[in-house]
Amino acid sequence: MNKAPLHIIILAAGQGTRMRSALPKVLQPLAGRPLLAHVIDSAQALEPAHIHVVVGHGADAVRAAFAGSDVTWVTQTEQLGTGHAVQQAMPAIPNDARVLVLYGDVPLVRPVTLRGLLDASESGCALLSVNAADPVGYGRVVRNNAGHVTAIVEHKDASETQRAIKEVNTGLLAGRADKFAEWLGRLGNDNAQGEYYLTDIVAMAVGDGVAVAGVVADSEAEVAGVNNRAQLAKAERATQQRAADALLAAGVTLADPARLDVRGVVSAGRDVFIDINAVLEGDVSLGDNVRVGPNCYIRNATVAAGSVVHANTVIEDSDIGPDCQIGPFARLRPGSVLKGQNKIGNFVETKKAVLDEGAKAGHLAYLGDATVGKRVNISAGVITCNYDGVNKHPTVIGDDAFVGTDSQLVAPVTLGERAYVAAGSTITKDAPADALTICRARGQKSIDGWNRPSKDKS
Numbered sequence: 001m002n003k004a005p006l007h008i009i010i011l012a013a014g015q016g017t018r019m020r021s022a023l024p025k026v027l028q029p030l031a032g033r034p035l036l037a038h039v040i041d042s043a044q045a046l047e048p049a050h051i052h053v054v055v056g057h058g059a060d061a062v063r064a065a066f067a068g069s070d071v072t073w074v075t076q077t078e079q080l081g082t083g084h085a086v087q088q089a090m091p092a093i094p095n096d097a098r099v100l101v102l103y104g105d106v107p108l109v110r111p112v113t114l115r116g117l118l119d120a121s122e123s124g125c126a127l128l129s130v131n132a133a134d135p136v137g138y139g140r141v142v143r144n145n146a147g148h149v150t151a152i153v154e155h156k157d158a159s160e161t162q163r164a165i166k167e168v169n170t171g172l173l174a175g176r177a178d179k180f181a182e183w184l185g186r187l188g189n190d191n192a193q194g195e196y197y198l199t200d201i202v203a204m205a206v207g208d209g210v211a212v213a214g215v216v217a218d219s220e221a222e223v224a225g226v227n228n229r230a231q232l233a234k235a236e237r238a239t240q241q242r243a244a245d246a247l248l249a250a251g252v253t254l255a256d257p258a259r260l261d262v263r264g265v266v267s268a269g270r271d272v273f274i275d276i277n278a279v280l281e282g283d284v285s286l287g288d289n290v291r292v293g294p295n296c297y298i299r300n301a302t303v304a305a306g307s308v309v310h311a312n313t314v315i316e317d318s319d320i321g322p323d324c325q326i327g328p329f330a331r332l333r334p335g336s337v338l339k340g341q342n343k344i345g346n347f348v349e350t351k352k353a354v355l356d357e358g359a360k361a362g363h364l365a366y367l368g369d370a371t372v373g374k375r376v377n378i379s380a381g382v383i384t385c386n387y388d389g390v391n392k393h394p395t396v397i398g399d400d401a402f403v404g405t406d407s408q409l410v411a412p413v414t415l416g417e418r419a420y421v422a423a424g425s426t427i428t429k430d431a432p433a434d435a436l437t438i439c440r441a442r443g444q445k446s447i448d449g450w451n452r453p454s455k456d457k458s
């Protein structure tokens, strides 16, 4: 095992013109996070001494998006080529280091592949290549009769014979810092694109008698670059397939692994079932036997063991206790806490609402800034009027209270334990424990001989 400190350089200065976006390319989201975040993750998995990110186009936006992360930013003011980009990072890298070059727009490469590349670079230098179905546009890996790598020739500089080569350069490269610094110092830009090519150091290494190992990646998909929206969409599907595979391997049943989107980190207990078209975002934790119905969106939430999230439910920044029934068509907004054995039915919205064990809201209700006691029944059409247009106010409902249909609880207001609110009441004052409280604005009357309106005959 090589003890030289590992310094990783991530190239991310390019514009990404083909994305046709105002957003710098490396900030385009893949599985809900910037492309560059995926590359930094893979880099960090190698436990390097340091990560250097070379930025140029949209540098301020890129730095801002990663504020607080443990990387060093290197600015490449003019994009004069990949060799020039790497050169900008070299002054901060000690001579005895190992260097690994990654691309900010090659997000799917796995740490295991990078470790293989690093191991192969013990010889002095190693590049990662892949056999491409369509090599057009890529640098070709030129090998001699003995199979040793002798050079990389960019597509635009390649001869007809070289263009027939299917083995292409992925751009990922590893080697000794002292050698890299020396070779980079000798780079010229006398080529078809007038750029300082990082790839030219391969022929220099060979010229200096340093063997260059060519490590061939398993699949094109893993080392694919993202240059346009079509490639981004492909990378997204590949990332989602990996997320689905990880869940399946962890024992989760997926109705269709191709119809699940994970945009964050999902942990799941035993025998979890996820139906089609779930979107799971941020940190989502699903306990044992949790079932998620079709078309659910769950973001930053825990769902404890035995709970069922029925179809078309939206849950954000909420904690669901055990054995709850939620939805179909429920919306739990931030700050919703269900302690357990709760039922939240269709068209019920909660926001900053804490429901103690066994409390139920079966249909058509809004509970905001509410504390709801154990076994409380919230009937259809109950609304907490928590907002006076300026401030929010709390509603507190005692254990075993019953709130009849179509009642408005005008906050701040408290209902005592076992309070019973009659249907259609507008409650503006606290309702005592163990009593029926009724407040209907008008008396009921019936008008005899009343005629229904008829349709205008114009």
Ligand code: UD1
Binding pocket: 011, 012, 013, 014, 015, 054, 076, 078, 079, 080, 081, 082, 083, 084, 085, 103, 104, 105, 137, 138, 139, 140, 152, 154, 168, 169, 170, 171, 196, 197, 198, 199, 225
């Ligand atoms: C490069 C390789 C080519 C390889 C291909 C794989 C060179 C000369 N060629 O070509 O052999 O097959 O990648 O995709 O290296 N970048 C900078 N600063 C620059 C130029 C580029 O940061 O001045 C960054 C880009 O943002 C990008 C990466 O380097 O992340 C690659 O640059 P790109 O222009 O896409 O390289 P290619 O010409 O495609």
Ligand code: CA
Binding pocket: 225, 227
């Ligand atoms: Ca490219």
